[in-house]
Amino acid sequence: MEATTSTSTGEDGSSMLRRWVVSYTGMSTDNIKGLILALSSSIFIGASFIVKKKGLKKAGASGVRAGVGGYSYLYEPLWWVGMITMIVGEVANFAAYAFAPAILVTPLGALSIIISAVLAHIILREKLHIFGILGCALCVVGSTTIVLHAPQERQIESVAEVWDLATEPGFLLYAGIVLAAVIVLIYNFVPQYGQTHIMVYIGVCSLVGSISVMSVKALGIALKLTFSGMNQLIYPQTWIFTLIVGTCVITQMNYLNKALDTFNTAVVSPIYYTMFTSLTILASVIMFKDWDRQNPTQIVTEMCGFVTILSGTFLLHKTKDMAADGLTSLSFRLPKYSDENGEGIPLRSQDSFRAPSP
Numbered sequence: 001m002e003a004t005t006s007t008s009t010g011e012d013g014s015s016m017l018r019r020w021v022v023s024y025t026g027m028s029t030d031n032i033k034g035l036i037l038a039l040s041s042s043i044f045i046g047a048s049f050i051v052k053k054k055g056l057k058k059a060g061a062s063g064v065r066a067g068v069g070g071y072s073y074l075y076e077p078l079w080w081v082g083m084i085t086m087i088v089g090e091v092a093n094f095a096a097y098a099f100a101p102a103i104l105v106t107p108l109g110a111l112s113i114i115i116s117a118v119l120a121h122i123i124l125r126e127k128l129h130i131f132g133i134l135g136c137a138l139c140v141v142g143s144t145t146i147v148l149h150a151p152q153e154r155q156i157e158s159v160a161e162v163w164d165l166a167t168e169p170g171f172l173l174y175a176g177i178v179l180a181a182v183i184v185l186i187y188n189f190v191p192q193y194g195q196t197h198i199m200v201y202i203g204v205c206s207l208v209g210s211i212s213v214m215s216v217k218a219l220g221i222a223l224k225l226t227f228s229g230m231n232q233l234i235y236p237q238t239w240i241f242t243l244i245v246g247t248c249v250i251t252q253m254n255y256l257n258k259a260l261d262t263f264n265t266a267v268v269s270p271i272y273y274t275m276f277t278s279l280t281i282l283a284s285v286i287m288f289k290d291w292d293r294q295n296p297t298q299i300v301t302e303m304c305g306f307v308t309i310l311s312g313t314f315l316l317h318k319t320k321d322m323a324a325d326g327l328t329s330l331s332f333r334l335p336k337y338s339d340e341n342g343e344g345i346p347l348r349s350q351d352s353f354r355a356p357s358p
């Protein structure tokens with residue numbers, strides 16, 4: 001009798017705890033799982049930026065730099081450690097999209113900016129201005145706001161349902177615009193402006209990234225349903241999404257390596273985050289119609305949280321110039337990063353200043 005009472009009390013306690021979490025935070029169990037996975041992902045990814053940057057610098061010292069088309073970093077063990085760390089983070093991120101909407105998961109990448117900025121200050125000796133610390137705090141506040149007001153995950157029963165969403169006219173138009181923009185950037189802008197304009201490399205990464213996240217979410221849903229007993233591997237749509245994910249990730253990694261090798265880590269991270277998150281939220285709103293399940297107050301609150309994060313990333317970006325150059329105003333000059341000996345290195349590689357060979 002006592003055991004029965006104890007079991008009943010335990011079940012009631014668990015049920016009460018779940019109800020309290022949902023009522024107090026407005027988050028479902030799936031959203032909480034997605035939140036934990038997204039936070040873990042940010043920690044690994046933020047650290048991977050620094051490890052990969054160290055590997056790129058070490059490889060560039062003895063071979064052709066990635067920023068000018070070299071691939072000597074593939075022979076550098078330290079770069080592979082960073083790559084493995086990033087893969088672990090991306091796997092956690094992948095799993096997070098299977099449980100929570102993109103509008104919740106993606107903005108939490110702000111934590112990776114904080115981690116990369118702090119580690120860059122400690123390990124790479126890249127200075128972090130006092131306003132950069134304020135930027136980190138703003139990122140945390142904005143992320144918290146979005147987490148507490150994020151929409152519930154859409155209930156999807158099969159990967160075919162995701163395919164139907166992806167082939168609606170609105171998302172097809174978005175995907176077509178992204179593809180056209182990426183082709184123009186790669187073939188017209190990268191050869192001429194890749195070494196001097198940070199937005200070129202990051203633009204390619206962000207545009208392709210918004211499509212990859214939608215495909216990752218579709219693939220994550222397919223695997224989650226498969227593990228729960230509803231096999232989605234028999235559908236061709238699952239494998240099409242897999243192919244899209246692979247193509248997008250390879251493209252992202254290639255141009256992200258170029259950006260990291262050419263520009264300051266503390267500059268690349270926030271700009272990449274801002275563009276990637278903005279485009280991903282836009283793609284998610286178009287494809288999964290996240291805002292259809294929310295009232296205007298929740299949407300406005302989420303946007304305020306996102307603007308707060310953008311403000312934090314802006315401070316991290318612009319105050320990096322102040323720390324490096326000793327300025328007290330927000331200048332728009334090309335920022336510099338410091339090498340391990342504290343010497344300023346311009347954004348453009350030294351090779352780009354050389355006259356072309358006849």
